Amino acid sequence: ILNVEQSPQSLHVQEGDSTNFTCSFPSSNFYALHWYRWETAKSPEALFVMTLNGDEKKKGRISATLNTKEGYSYLYIKGSQPEDSATYLCAFTGNTGKLIFGQGTTLQVKP
């Protein structure tokens, strides 16, 4: 059974704080690791698709790293803003091509 775990489950930070979340996934049969941001009442929005070990991607104040050998990815948010409040989902794609999602990290940024 493929297991994708995210931590923490929820996080409350003050505006301006920097924060990071972890996604753990199987290190075998790796194809891609996805990060999505899901705001309430909106569509999950793709942030990053990462495929290479050691990959680092950045989009504004958000960045992500990937370690496929040990099976983890970190998502960083620098200087959190209230509009960053959302659930952040990671998903693993193995050789089946299916997306296997973690349970998500819900971030609340207080002004």
Next chain:
Amino acid sequence: EAGVAQSPRYKIIEKRQSVAFWCNPISGHATLYWYQQILGQGPKLLIQFQNNGVVDDSQLPKDRFSAERLKGVDSTLKIQPAKLEDSAVYLCASSLIGPQQYFGPGTRLTVT
């Protein structure tokens, strides 16, 4: 480019009733997915279509759930009869090539 459309956005039904959800994928996307996201869990794939053929329905509870994509474009997902544990957000996604999937806003179903 228009995104994935879903309707209704919210639905409240009583247990043992029936319900149907509709999805219109991004134009030209051959692959369509239905996911179920129960509160506190990640989305779980229910069924995957390639054009109008089923690729994977291994996690679809076939005694009560059904889905179709007759003309290879729009899709409907039906639950009959609904149970309390079916309360969830039902997400539709589509893809063109590669692993990237594009999601709709989901239908939030509450079964009372």
